[in-house]
Amino acid sequence: MITIEKLREFGADVDDGLSRCLNKADLYIYLVCKLTEDKTLYLLEQQLIRKDLDGAFETAHALKGVYANLSLTPLTGPVTDMTELLRNREDTDYTELMDRLKTEFVRLCEL
Template sequence: MTLDHTDRTELLREGGIDHREAMERFCGNEALYERLALKFLDDPHFAELEQALSDKDAQTAYRAAHSLKGVAGNLSLRRLYDQTCRLCDALRASDLDAAERILPDARAAYDAVIRTLDQLRG
């Protein structure tokens, strides 16, 4: 799928990605941003987070959430970043119940990013 600039920006926005912020961070280098963003499709941190929560391992879950937060922030994956901030706060306090309540919103944000990046990849 070939997208013009407007279509690409709208696609990213719908996926919870702040294109304007990303372009500021990447000095307008769309190709670099796209290359790095597409690498996110192979990022293991969300799966690690889910597994750690399933195992009731707050420390490992926190590390995974914190790593995911950093990647999401750097790539301007705004909705996912916001949810991982909430997860990090809960897990820093070792509040697994709160983290598990937040997880569905984080999963929805993560899935939106993955769908968007799959579309972007074409």
């Protein structure tokens, strides 16, 4: 079960995340829990495999917004790096960034 303390241990900026949720811990935890059910990360991976850089940019940018608004710092870092590369439609190997992102997402889901 995800708790505020576990999110702190995960590396989330819980105080910032809570402030964005009007300091309602139950709302913040609810939103983070809903995120663990989201499959958008896997859509991003498929877009990168297909070299759909336009679609991957849109997806990465959306994920960046969600992760940043929930102050999930371990996820925000790699998706921000990826978004900036994709903004320029750089045809590069995104494997390392995708692996970091998936690792952190799995870690979040295991809380």
